Amino acid sequence: MSLVSIVDALAGKPGEGEKVTVQGWVRTRRDSKAGLSFVNIHDGSCFNPIQAVVDNNVNNYESEVIKLTTGCSVRVTGTLVPSQGKGQTFEIQATEVEVLGWVDDPDTYPMPMKPHTVEHLRKHAHLRPRTNLIGAVTRVRNCLAQAVHRFMHENGYNWIHTPIITASDAEGAGEMFRVSTLDQANLPMTDKGEIDYSKDFFGQESFLTVSGQLNVEAYCLAMSKVYTFGPTFRAENSNTSRHLAEFWMVEPEIAFADLSQNADLAEAMMRYIFKAVLDECGDDMAFFQQRVDKDCINRLENVIDNNFERMSYTDVISVLEKSNKKFEYDVKWGIDLQSEHERYIAEEYVGRPTVVTDYPKDIKAFYMRMNDDGKTVAAMDVLAPGIGEIIGGAQREERLDVLDARIEEMGLPAEHYWWYRDLRRYGTVPHAGFGLGFDRCVSYVTGVQNIRDVIPFPRVPNNVKF
RNA sequence: GCACUUGUAGCUUAGAGGUAGAGCAGCUGGCUGUUAACCAGUUGGUCGUAGGUUCAAAUCCUACCAGGUGCGCCA
Numbered sequence: 001m002s003l004v005s006i007v008d009a010l011a012g013k014p015g016e017g018e019k020v021t022v023q024g025w026v027r028t029r030r031d032s033k034a035g036l037s038f039v040n041i042h043d044g045s046c047f048n049p050i051q052a053v054v055d056n057n058v059n060n061y062e063s064e065v066i067k068l069t070t071g072c073s074v075r076v077t078g079t080l081v082p083s084q085g086k087g088q089t090f091e092i093q094a095t096e097v098e099v100l101g102w103v104d105d106p107d108t109y110p111m112p113m114k115p116h117t118v119e120h121l122r123k124h125a126h127l128r129p130r131t132n133l134i135g136a137v138t139r140v141r142n143c144l145a146q147a148v149h150r151f152m153h154e155n156g157y158n159w160i161h162t163p164i165i166t167a168s169d170a171e172g173a174g175e176m177f178r179v180s181t182l183d184q185a186n187l188p189m190t191d192k193g194e195i196d197y198s199k200d201f202f203g204q205e206s207f208l209t210v211s212g213q214l215n216v217e218a219y220c221l222a223m224s225k226v227y228t229f230g231p232t233f234r235a236e237n238s239n240t241s242r243h244l245a246e247f248w249m250v251e252p253e254i255a256f257a258d259l260s261q262n263a264d265l266a267e268a269m270m271r272y273i274f275k276a277v278l279d280e281c282g283d284d285m286a287f288f289q290q291r292v293d294k295d296c297i298n299r300l301e302n303v304i305d306n307n308f309e310r311m312s313y314t315d316v317i318s319v320l321e322k323s324n325k326k327f328e329y330d331v332k333w334g335i336d337l338q339s340e341h342e343r344y345i346a347e348e349y350v351g352r353p354t355v356v357t358d359y360p361k362d363i364k365a366f367y368m369r370m371n372d373d374g375k376t377v378a379a380m381d382v383l384a385p386g387i388g389e390i391i392g393g394a395q396r397e398e399r400l401d402v403l404d405a406r407i408e409e410m411g412l413p414a415e416h417y418w419w420y421r422d423l424r425r426y427g428t429v430p431h432a433g434f435g436l437g438f439d440r441c442v443s444y445v446t447g448v449q450n451i452r453d454v455i456p457f458p459r460v461p462n463n464v465k466f
Numbered sequence: 467g468c469a470c471u472u473g474u475a476g477c478u479u480a481g482a483g484g485u486a487g488a489g490c491a492g493c494u495g496g497c498u499g500u501u502a503a504c505c506a507g508u509u510g511g512u513c514g515u516a517g518g519u520u521c522a523a524a525u526c527c528u529a530c531c532a533g534g535u536g537c538g539c540c541a
Contacts, residue, residue, distance in 0.1 A: 034498045087501045107492040108476045113502055114490055236539055237467055249541060437541030
């Protein structure tokens with residue numbers, strides 16, 4: 001007897017006629033009173049469940065097997081045989097069915113085998129991974145994450161574990177979550193009547209990171225090719241289908257590189273990880289294509305086969321102005337692009353991911369490299385149809401005097417950035433990087449529209465359940 | 467943060483001033499191999515909560531609670 005995963009069993013790996021054991025959860029049971037039941041079992045190893053054929057010679061057939069309902073956990077032992085029925089290659093002719101866990105009250109089990117709304121699944125986030133949809137999302141998400149690491153590794157990048165707790169705000173903007181061990185009911189105060197953070201755990205104010213970028217730049221200017229991949233946190237009161245308070249970002253940083261090499265890397269990485277999904281998650285993608293978004297596979301193939309469109313911000317503005325389209329927000333050089341503008345460019349004008357470069361300096365962060373025109377910075381956003389901004393990046397300002405001027409111009413506290421400035425004082429080099437919103441990427445790949453359904457336990461304003 | 471919108475059985479929903487109906491799930495029975503099986507029967511709801519209007523409220527009004535969509539901010 002050998003314990004096998006369902007993906008291996010369905011592939012016939014143990015060999016025809018071999019005795020195997022699988023463990024998992026019941027998805028459906030169909031039976032014929034003549035003495036035969038078909039129990040479909042999933043274990044998360046692949047999209048399809050395996051069918052166990054159980055006849056009434058099995059000793060607990062009457063007492064247990066015909067009482068199995070969706071969600072029960074079982075261990076099934078039997079012979080792996082080619083299926084007599086359609087729909088699967090191999091099935092298990094069961095000789096033994098051990099029920100590990102019953103479903104308490106099948107009438108109120110929240111995940112019966114029927115169509116559910118994503119809102120209902122969200123309310124039962126602890127049970128939703130048992131569904132086809134969330135199971136498939138989970139495998140695709142894993143595939144994408146593994147592919148990111150593989151791509152980076154194969155291309156000589158070092159994965160840097162940048163800190164989660166930080167004292168600095170990466171962009172001088174954006175709300176941060178405070179990290180504190182002070183007694184909230186009895187806060188220590190200074191003579192000035194302000195909260196005395198010198199009494200706090202770190203002896204100063206500290207927060208959850210909004211980006212690992214500044215830290216990873218330090219490692220970039222030593223290791224040359226680096227990236228971070230971890231959770232980030234934004235305390236913004238954003239209520240949309242593409243924002244989370246806790247989300248995951250991939251942030252590569254390359255030394256001796258400019259904006260165009262940065263865009264090249266972003267494109268190569270997306271191609272690589274999308275190809276991995278098509279190669280490794282065919283059944284899951286077929287499901288998304290059938291039930292969620294009929295274009296999802298075409299969309300990935302399209303990205304793999306075609307270059308991203310590249311346009312400067314200035315060109316985008318002129319396209320928008322000439323579009324004759326009625327926008328809610330007026331288009332004029334200098335504005336930040338609105339969702340409606342980005343959508344028009346990515347979805348209607350180009351029809352595939354588009355890299356927009358060289359934005360006006362006034363709408364971008366202090367660390368982005370000033371272009372020779374003195375008006376724009378070497379920033380880039382990758383706009384994906386249906387999602388909007390999926391990547392934001394820039395060539396970094398490596399010239400200390402220009403960086404200092406920008407920090408002052410934007411009224412930022414220079415002392416906070418002393419070590420970031422040091423990187424420009426000691427062996428500075430041109431470098432560039434970007435941040436890929438990993439959850440948005442999963443949403444783009446699967447076609448699942450709400451970002452809350454592509455992360456296991458979503459954190460959004462007014463909701464930290466589970 | 468702003469605007470809009472929705473709460474009816476475990477789930478999905480019909481009902482739009484006159485006292486709640488269905489499909490699925492569950493349960494019972496039937497069917498020699500089914501594919502989110504099929505056939506027959508059946509349990510289950512003080513209509514999100516609290517007020518108010520009315521002879522009468524699931525239905526109209528107010529507040530609260532819990533969801534959703536869009537916008538802003540961004541990834």
